[in-house]
Every structure is written in C-alpha cells, then in structure tokens.
Amino acid sequence: GVIVTDVPAGTPAAKAGIKVNDVIVAINGKNVDSAGGLRILIGSMDPGEKADVELFRDGKPLKLAAQLTKRPGESDVERGQKDEEKAVPQLALLNGVGLEDMNDYYRSELRVPREIGGIVVTEVDQNSPAGDAGLSRGDIIVQVNLRRIASMNDFKTLLKGFKGDKLLLTVFRQGTYGNVVLKD
16 A cells, blocks of 8 residues: 555545545555555546545545545646547557556656656556557556657557557566567
C-alpha cells in the first residue's frame, strides 16, 4: 500500500474522508503498491468518475468513495485533447494498452529525467500481446522499431500503415532502458 502524507483541503481525497497516515491498498479493486502506481491509476481516470478507495486506518480496513475532478489548471479543451491523444492506433498488437504523452505530472510521479521523452503506458491488459511481452503500466516508450518518438503524434505517424506482426518498443523503466517485443 501507499501511506498518505498530505491531504490538501478541498481535494477529492479530502472530500472522500481520506486522512494523513491512511494506507491506500486498492483503487477500484486494483492493488496499489507504490505512490507512482497510485498516481498513474488515478491520472488515467476521467473527471467525474468515482474511485472506490480501499485503505487501512489505524490497522482497520475501510472503504471510501472519491468523486474525481479535473486537475487544477486543466481546462475542458485540454482534457478533450488528452482523450483524443489517448486513442491508440487500431493495431491488434496494442489491444488493451493505454497511452498518453509524457507530461509534467507523469514526469514527476515516475521520476523521469527531463531529457527522456516519449509516451507513457497508463494501462496494460495482462491478457494481451503487450501484457504477455512484459509491457507495464508506467513504462515510457521512447522508440518504436528503433525510431525515436517524442509524442503520441510521432507514435501514430510511425504506426500508420504498419502491417507487420512484430513491434519492437524501447522503453525507459525505473531508470533503465530495455526492449519489449510485441508479437501476434
């Protein structure tokens, strides 16, 4: 789980009743094992969506519900653009994979150096080619078939018209680079 160290007033967490020193263990039934994982899980959800929070307070299990809101400073236009950017090209190898452009939020939560660009894996269905290959939530895809990418637009451009049955992804994960091969 993740120990809560701060609950700013007026946030969805505060409104839900989450308190400092609570230990969050799951969101919507998905286990939480790190602060970065928690932030990615919450960050991949939409404003207005309900998050069922399972936690321990003073050693006792507790369930709370939080109603998510827009991040401070995020406009509806930006949210619409992000939703559009999340759309992954229709490629069977990428079924079950959620992707977003790298941004300051993910950079901070995943502790990614400024010089690392690319796109963030926000979710992976473990019963998909990507899950089978070992792609993980929180990975940053920096190359596709040995070609550097900096954004979802680069990614979409590289995959436009792709007809192969294998895809080589170079990922940055927890301070190191590695390769993941997606194949049918």
